Amino acid sequence: MHRDISWSNLTTIKRVFIVCAILIVTGCASLPTDVQRTPSYALEKTSDTGLGREVQPYIKAHPEESGFHILHNGEDAFATRLILVHAAQKSLDVQYYIWHDDLTGKILHNRLLVAADRGVRVRLLLDDMDTAGKHEMLHIINAHPNIEIRLYNPFAGRNSRMGDYVTDTSRINHRMHNKTLTADKQATILGGRNIGDEYFDATEGVGFNDLDILAIGPVVNQVSEQFDLYWNSQWVYPLDAFKPEQAVTEQMIKDFRKQSDAYLEEAKSSKYAEALRETDVATLSEVNKLDYSWGKWILAYDQPSKVEATEVTEETHLAPNLKKAFEKAQNDVIIVSPYFVPGTNFTQFLVSLVERGVRVRILTNSLAANDVSLVHAGYKRYREPLIKGGVELYEFKAIKSEQPEQKKKKNKWLGSSRASLHGKYMGFDKRYMFVGSFNLDARSVALNTEIGVYFDTPEYANLLDETFEQKALILAYRVILDEEGELEWVTLQDGKEVRFYQEPDTGFWKRFSTDFLSIFVPESQL
Secondary structure, rough: OOOOOOOOOOHHHHHHHHHHHHHHHHHOOOOOOOOOOOOOOOOOOOOOOOHHHHHHHHHHHHOOOOOEEOOOOOOHHHHHHHHHHOOOOOEEEEEEEEEEOOOHHHHHHHHHHHHHHHHOOEEEEEEHHOOOOOOHHHHHOOOOOOOOEHHHHHHHHOOOOOOHHHHHHHHHHHEEEOOOEEEEOOOEEEEOOOHHHHHOOOOOEEEEEOEEEEEEOOHHHHHHHHHHHOOOOOOOOEEOOOOOOOOOHHHHHHHHHHHHHHHHHOOOOOHHHHHHHOHHHHHHOOHOOOOOEEEEEEEEEEEEEHOOOOOOOOOOOOOHHHHHHHOOOOOOOEEEEEOOOHHHHHHHHHHHHHHHOOOOEEEEEEEOOOOOOOHHHHHHHHHHHHHOOOOOEEEEOOOOOHHHHHOOOOOOOOOOEEEEOOOOOEEEEOOOEEEEEOOOOHHHHOOOOOOOEEEOOOHHHHHHHHHHHHHHHHHHHEEEEEOOOOEEEEEOOOOEEEEOOOOOOOOOHHHHHHHOOOOOHHHHHH
């Protein structure tokens, strides 16, 4: 499950019992107070690096603009990250919510170590939610003299986190959901993808349909400023502040590097590696050879102090600034959000847009495609008022049909057979786009920290509109109301219209349990 759920829906008696049991077993843990945080900042004067020499001519040709290249395909997204890590000569600033210890996670760890070997300064900022069970590995990586790992809002109980969930819920419930990778302060990737096989089409199981952007130009400086703000904040702790159970030895480092290199060599002969080598990005091998959409932009992100925030304001939160983009829209809004729980106020706001002539289209996960049923339980309350208000609502299919581009592949890698929507992006008036880590739900608004960029790009905004028109009824179900006011799901299968009268691709228990959860699900935690 990829979202953290609060304990606020438990009864008081159960919570008291659990608190007592955990305190008896684990005792009270607290965060270290004698933490040495040595400030560090993004390196300046990096235009003389290989990446700098590649992109500077293009930046000079587009003064006061930034260039954006959308990474929709998972294989392209992973290949681009590998290219940036390989190209870096001075610095890599890497920031993620989730980093799995799987094929793509292991490969990127290896490449970061190799970059550090050649003198690149690597700063790795991780949310602490996904580090459980990985302490030894992270300490080994952190032992490299050119690598430093820091943790956002860490758990005090390193061996048993349940105590923090119960006794320090209000703090632990805030997570860093930002995802960025910046090389030499010259190129950056940000968007919806974490590090893991499901995000890069590297699994035969359920794959996430996601979206990132590769950006060059002045926006990279702002992403670096955001990274520095988090890196040096009081809510981020150096990994060294938490001692490993076993001190890292030279032999442990040697063994880990040997295993990592052996794993990489084996991975090079995999079907997925063959697919990577065929991507357009890998074929071009240099970021300056990609096509970019150039234009004005606004980078928006939450302050790291969101952990202690008691109200949502423009000065500290992304959400109020994103709402301005909706208010500015005159003709058309497209929302793609895997976890969509709009709440009463935002539902009414979207309906008000329709009332003043703005076409509003929304794509979110169907119940079958949603990896967190609890979120769907919160979302389903708003389907009828949205549809009645004229909003066009679509739900992404879990069953992944073979696409024409797959048939054209020379390699044997077909990727996942089932899909879940994970991209977070929006289009406005066929001219502007917003791409980031932000979901349209209460958790992104008030609890997790997020980042995203709003940019002027008629090219990509028009492509989003055209793709939505052409493929929405193939990749998703249009949710409508029949004459009796009951929900129907309409889609195209083999060119023919098909209708469903209950949540598609689900069994009775899935539907029943989700309906039951929707009665009392705490929306503020979704």
